[in-house]
């Protein structure tokens with residue numbers, strides 16, 4: 001660096017300080033008339049970022065022990081509400097669901113897709129019509145049932161592969177992940193794609209996998225522009241540029257896949273049947289909108305891959321880790337499986353109360369999306385005695401609710417027995433247990449995700465005996 005560089009920095013620092021003072025004054029005026037929920041004192045610019053530890057899902061839980069189940073924080077300049085009790089969650093997700101159905105769109109996602117994905121769309125008519133297609137066609141119970149043979153075939157091939165290569169943790173993890181992605185990819189884009197490697201779409205689909213992984217990694221980077229928007233113009237981390245390049249590549253692959261399918265549909269003509277999600281989506285869009293922009297299908301496919309893959313395999317991994325650490329519970333669930341099932345079938349899985357309790361208990365202690373997908377309050381509103389500012393990003397801390405001693409007895413114990421003989425389910429009606437969220441933004445893939453978790457876990461428990469392992473790592477990592 002040359003000698004003159006500190007001088008060059010001076011105007012930059014001066015501008016920074018002025019912007020900071022202006023932002024403080026602006027925020028003070030903005031919130032001074034409101035009775036905000038309690039929260040710790042904030043630092044300038046950073047807000048409460050310094051309060052987050054390296055495990056960001058744990059710090060809000062300890063803060064809420066001091067400040068209560070409805071807490072106000074600021075991350076950078078973004079107002080944040082953290083909810084940590086079933087009553088507050090019910091207030092937001094049921095009583096005020098409409099106002100809290102909005103999402104904030106991170107910069108990476110805004111640049112990555114021409115149209116926002118379903119998970120990050122605002123609750124407008126287009127989002128509602130996609131949710132409708134999800135409920136009545138893509139994830140309808142009959143559709144999921146029709147996919148059961150495909151799911152089981154993939155799982156049997158996973159079992160063979162684990163059997164051949166040993167069931168060390170790392171091996172089982174990668175096989176679970178691969179099985180989960182294969183199941184989703186078969187349902188979304190069709191069996192033939194995976195079978196015929198010389199087919200150009202098959203190559204496109206394997207390229208797609210690596211682009212999707214890259215895009216999920218990019219989306220999970222902590223991007224300063226999202227939290228301190230007035231610094232966005234500096235492009236400090238280059239995320240926008242990377243998203244633009246990646247978005248272009250993703251769009252090219254999606255277009256190839258969709259175009260090839262449309263050509264195939266034209267060749268087969270009206271005789272064809274909608275076999276997978278892509279077919280269903282093309283038909284549904286064509287029926288609704290003759291001037292269809294096929295690009296609007298791509299964010300839905302993106303959601304199906306991004307939302308449907310790791311969520312199931314991680315849940316199964318946690319269930320196995322807990323059962324391996326609790327051999328008597330492992331024996332009880334395996335005995336139940338041996339008694340009820342010859343071969344794994346979804347209908348039988350539902351008739352195993354202890355097995356179902358194991359899954360609920362796993363989802364209580366280890367929800368894969370610990371804060372749900374953050375909601376945003378469209379308008380200023382009140383919760384109990386407090387004012388919630390418009391556009392406050394709202395985190396429902398289901399991880400903390402699942403471990404709250406005021407809600408659960410001995411909350412840190414893995415005890416599936418607590419669910420036996422109760423009517424608790426995971427569908428978003430019981431605000432103590434919300435692994436799939438609740439209200440109008442509840443996970444649309446819940447039935448599919450739950451079916452996959454059931455079948456994967458049942459297959460593994462039926463096929464193998466797992467030895468207790470002292471080296472078992474039960475450390476939760478965020479993101």
Ligand code: HEM
Pocket residue numbers: 118119120303304305307308309311312315368369372373374434435436437438439440441442443444445446448449450453
């Ligand atoms: C064990 C499996 C799964 C779990 C635990 C899970 C969990 C969740 C959660 C907690 C949310 C946020 C709900 C809220 O904001 O209230 C969500 C949203 C979503 N999930 Fe899932 N999910 C799973 C499987 C799936 C599958 C299989 C798909 C699709 C194939 C999927 C697609 C989505 C989408 C598109 C959204 C956003 C919905 C919207 O904002 O309108 N998920 N999921």
